[in-house]
Amino acid sequence: MTAIVPPSECPSCNGVLVFINDILYCKNKSCSEQQQKKLENFAQKVKIKGLGPSTLEKLSITQIDELYHLEQEDINTAIGDKLGSKLFKEIIKSHEAPANLLLPAFSIPLVGNTATKKLANVCDTIWDISMDTCTEAGLGPKTARHMVDWIEDNVDLLSRLPHSMTFEKINRTSNQAVVCITGKLYTYKSKSVAAKILQDFGYEVKSTVTKDVTILVNESGIESAKVKKAKASGVTIITNLSELIGDQQNGYTS
Numbered sequence: 001m002t003a004i005v006p007p008s009e010c011p012s013c014n015g016v017l018v019f020i021n022d023i024l025y026c027k028n029k030s031c032s033e034q035q036q037k038k039l040e041n042f043a044q045k046v047k048i049k050g051l052g053p054s055t056l057e058k059l060s061i062t063q064i065d066e067l068y069h070l071e072q073e074d075i076n077t078a079i080g081d082k083l084g085s086k087l088f089k090e091i092i093k094s095h096e097a098p099a100n101l102l103l104p105a106f107s108i109p110l111v112g113n114t115a116t117k118k119l120a121n122v123c124d125t126i127w128d129i130s131m132d133t134c135t136e137a138g139l140g141p142k143t144a145r146h147m148v149d150w151i152e153d154n155v156d157l158l159s160r161l162p163h164s165m166t167f168e169k170i171n172r173t174s175n176q177a178v179v180c181i182t183g184k185l186y187t188y189k190s191k192s193v194a195a196k197i198l199q200d201f202g203y204e205v206k207s208t209v210t211k212d213v214t215i216l217v218n219e220s221g222i223e224s225a226k227v228k229k230a231k232a233s234g235v236t237i238i239t240n241l242s243e244l245i246g247d248q249q250n251g252y253t254s
């Protein structure tokens with residue numbers, strides 16, 4: 001039986017590969033493939049439409065800040081006038097992205113939407129993040145260390161970006177509304193994720209239509225037993241969660 005010998009070099013940059021928890025990783029921060037994936041993740045998280053892998057390759061950029069130094073003419077030359085005009089507008093629009101979207105977009109290890117949401121509760125800007133504020137927010141020590149170290153290592157990058165670095169505070173509702181979800185959801189990937197978001201906005205969530213339920217979410221439109229009971233009880237029925245919490249899916253789901 002022939003033994004399988006794992007590669008020792010990254011196929012993209014020839015950097016040394018290291019085993020971490022039985023998975024091979026390239027530790028070269030200048031690896032072109034890593035930079036490409038980070039740019040793709042950034043574009044997706046801050047909602048820049050039209051900035052996929054092929055477009056990034058044509059633009060020949062490797063760092064996030066380079067994206068914001070592109071001129072309209074540079075983009076048009078790379079992808080054409082029509083697409084270039086649309087993409088340039090998307091990039092300008094992304095200047096308004098709050099820290100809630102930026103932090104998950106930076107590909108910081110262990111820092112995703114959940115950690116960012118916790119930080120938004122105790123910090124006004126990214127510059128307020130420290131080990132103390134991370135602890136206050138409830139982040140674990142490893143996540144906090146990754147977060148603080150990344151900011152310290154990327155002060156120059158952050159200063160070159162056009163964003164305000166300000167957290168957008170979530171407007172919480174009163175705790176009077178009690179919500180029940182029935183059927184399949186289309187705005188969120190699962191009921192558990194939707195329930196967490198609703199709770200963050202101050203809603204109480206029940207699994208059944210009890211006498212204190214005031215709102216039933218029925219995105220599927222199916223006339224289930226819960227829907228019939230809700231109608232009989234005079235419960236408000238909505239067909240889209242955005243009616244309660246706005247379009248928050250990309251910014252606050254985990």
